[in-house]
Amino acid sequence: MKSPLGVIWGISLALLCPAALAAELELQGTRLLVSGMLDGTAVKAFEEQLASGHIRTVVFENSLGGTPEVASEFAQAIRANGVNTEVKGQCHAACAYAFLAGKEHRFGRGFQVNGLLIPVAGRPRPADLVSRWNGDDGVRTLSDFIAPPAEAAPTDTAATALPSAAAASASAPAAVQAAAAPKERWQANQGVLFVSTPTLFGRVYNSFYCDGTQGRDMSRCELLSDADPYKLGVLTP
Structure with missing residues (x-):
């Protein structure tokens, strides 16, 4: 029998299949909403929006997939303009590394399950997790995937x-x-998955290692201990 988390996750991913479409941008005041796959089609428009100086927060909503090269372009624009980032729903692969480039990077509020899947080349050791995504370490980790x-x-x-x-x-x-x-080495379904699930008593955070064989059934991923996203710098307070 699947855990409640597995059931919720399976349903959410089934609903998110259309999110594999090309990235779309939507301006909401000082917030720029980015949805869909980061495939490079929206890079120029994204850079122009951030260069305008009006954007304070980039919100990634249900963005699944993308290449490390495009992730680097989005991350560079975010870092250069000093904006914050936020995830609502799912943010996988290229989206995850773009998200980490934010001055402050947080999960959005609400009743949705938030998930961040960060590609890694293999199962990280506990010592690797401590600094892998903090500051410049995140940039170096991403560059490992770029030919x-x-x-x-x-x-x-x-x-x-x-x-x-x-x-x-x-x-x-x-x-x-x-x-x-x-x-x-860049596998969109292989990496460390950070999940935030709403409950009656607040949000519950769990971390998993997914080896890529699980497909969309994230309940098959391995639970990681002592991998709190705030302690690891994946989320900022």
């Missing part, structure tokens, strides 16, 4: 056109493998 510029890689087209990952591993030059590795 170096294409011109830095050899122009051996025969090697890069291999039909399978196994063949590439056996035959491609080391530099080509190094350039491809970051993208292979």
Whole structure:
């Protein structure tokens, strides 16, 4: 039998399937609402809105997926303009790293289940969690997923056109493998999941490690102990 959290999470994700659409922006006074996948289509408009100086808070609402490169662009604009960030509903993958770039980054209030899924390359050790997303450490963690510029890689087209990952591993030059590795490590469903669930007595926070095999059934993720999002700097007071 699934836990109540698993049931709530399964329902919320089933309702959020349409959120895989391209990112959309909506201006609400001094708040800029961002929803949908961070696929790069709204980067320029996002940067222009923040550069106007009128935005105080960027609100990510049900934003699932995106690439590390786009996450870096959103994060850079947020950091450069010193705005706060907020999550309402779900914020996964690229959205999570953009969220962490806020001057203050918090979960929104209300009766929704808030979830932040931060991609990581493997199961983090307790020592890794302590500083992984604090300040510049979050930027360095994100940069690990971003491949170096294409011109830095050899122009051996025969090697890069291999039909399978196994063949590439056996035959491609080391530099080509190094350039491809970051993208292979970026898995939108693999990472550390922070969940905030409303109850009659306030919000309950839980942290999980998801290895990517769970699909949309987040109740299959492993519960992490001593991973309070406030202590780890994932959420600010």
